[in-house]
Amino acid sequence: MASTDFGRTVRRWRDRVSPAAAGLPSGGHRRAPGLRREELAMLAGISVDYVTRLEQGRATNPSDQVVEALGRALRVSPPEREHLFLLAGLVPPGQGTVPAYIAPSVHRMLDRLTGTPVAVSDAAWTLLLANPLYTALMGERHGRERNGVWRAFLGSDDRVRHTPQTRQAMETAVVADLRTARTRYPADRRLHDLIAELRTNSPRFATLWNSGAMGHHDTSRKTIDHPQVGPITLDCDVLTVAGSDLHIMLYTPEPATEAATRLELLTVLGPQPLTEEGHQPTAEST
Numbered sequence: 001m002a003s004t005d006f007g008r009t010v011r012r013w014r015d016r017v018s019p020a021a022a023g024l025p026s027g028g029h030r031r032a033p034g035l036r037r038e039e040l041a042m043l044a045g046i047s048v049d050y051v052t053r054l055e056q057g058r059a060t061n062p063s064d065q066v067v068e069a070l071g072r073a074l075r076v077s078p079p080e081r082e083h084l085f086l087l088a089g090l091v092p093p094g095q096g097t098v099p100a101y102i103a104p105s106v107h108r109m110l111d112r113l114t115g116t117p118v119a120v121s122d123a124a125w126t127l128l129l130a131n132p133l134y135t136a137l138m139g140e141r142h143g144r145e146r147n148g149v150w151r152a153f154l155g156s157d158d159r160v161r162h163t164p165q166t167r168q169a170m171e172t173a174v175v176a177d178l179r180t181a182r183t184r185y186p187a188d189r190r191l192h193d194l195i196a197e198l199r200t201n202s203p204r205f206a207t208l209w210n211s212g213a214m215g216h217h218d219t220s221r222k223t224i225d226h227p228q229v230g231p232i233t234l235d236c237d238v239l240t241v242a243g244s245d246l247h248i249m250l251y252t253p254e255p256a257t258e259a260a261t262r263l264e265l266l267t268v269l270g271p272q273p274l275t276e277e278g279h280q281p282t283a284e285s286t
Helices: 004-016 037-044 048-055 064-073 078-087 104-112 132-138 148-154 164-184 189-201 203-211 258-269
Strands: 118-121 127-130 220-226 230-241 246-252
Touching (some): 004 037, 004 048, 004 078, 037 048, 064 078, 104 118, 104 246, 118 132, 127 132, 132 220, 132 246, 132 258, 148 164, 148 203, 164 189, 164 203, 164 220, 189 203, 230 258
Antiparallel strands (some): 118 127, 118 246, 220 230, 230 246
16 A cells, blocks of 8 residues: 555655656746646646545555656656655565666757657667657547557547558557567566457567567658648658667658748647547556
8 A cells, every 4th residue: 555655755755856857837936946737737748636545644656657658757867766666565576577767868858859759669669758849749548549559559530641551551560579589578567468468468569479470660650640730741760778678769851841840830720629639648657
């Protein structure tokens, strides 16, 4: 059961993270220099009410996903991350599990790429962190939809256009990534459960998995059908962080094109709540 020490620690560490350090605007009157509760909630992908209840010790048993998300939002060090798990009454993830820690250098990179949609996912393609422009481009993702492999095979259609050829290439590449992750992180129960669910419920995934299909990510050109600004054609690059197998996905337009103009407009609009997407944050969302 999460003790009041967990909530006090989250509250204390929230005070030490400035909005600028978290890539947020720092204007306006602030009673404290750190993050507001609503800012921490936004960064962690959980509700403000849940953050409030955690800090006040009224919420118990936060999931490991929630603790992980709060640690990322608070930009904790590896020892602090372990301490946060212990305060929550959880066993810190150890060797053999998919890493979810994002180094400060990766945080700083995202902070500087404000004009580029950027997202960071773990080795199993679970979204860990996205900058506001990526969220504005792709929309909010919660729960199971945060895993790119689950979304590709079992989720609803996203905003990216696919031909049969590009979809086949994408599916083959992410299945290969999942197979590599299972080999490198054999003790990760959540990864095993994900693979089992996909093999059971997606014939396409089961065929690719059972055939041992291998693929890799190349620079690709994607068209995103955005509900506010229209279609945006962007180059997509996938980078991998050595030592943690984090995937960094970046979308960039060709200069002086209509896509560049529409992306600039999107930076002004920012993330928009879209009721047709059917996803609303919950206390346990990560």
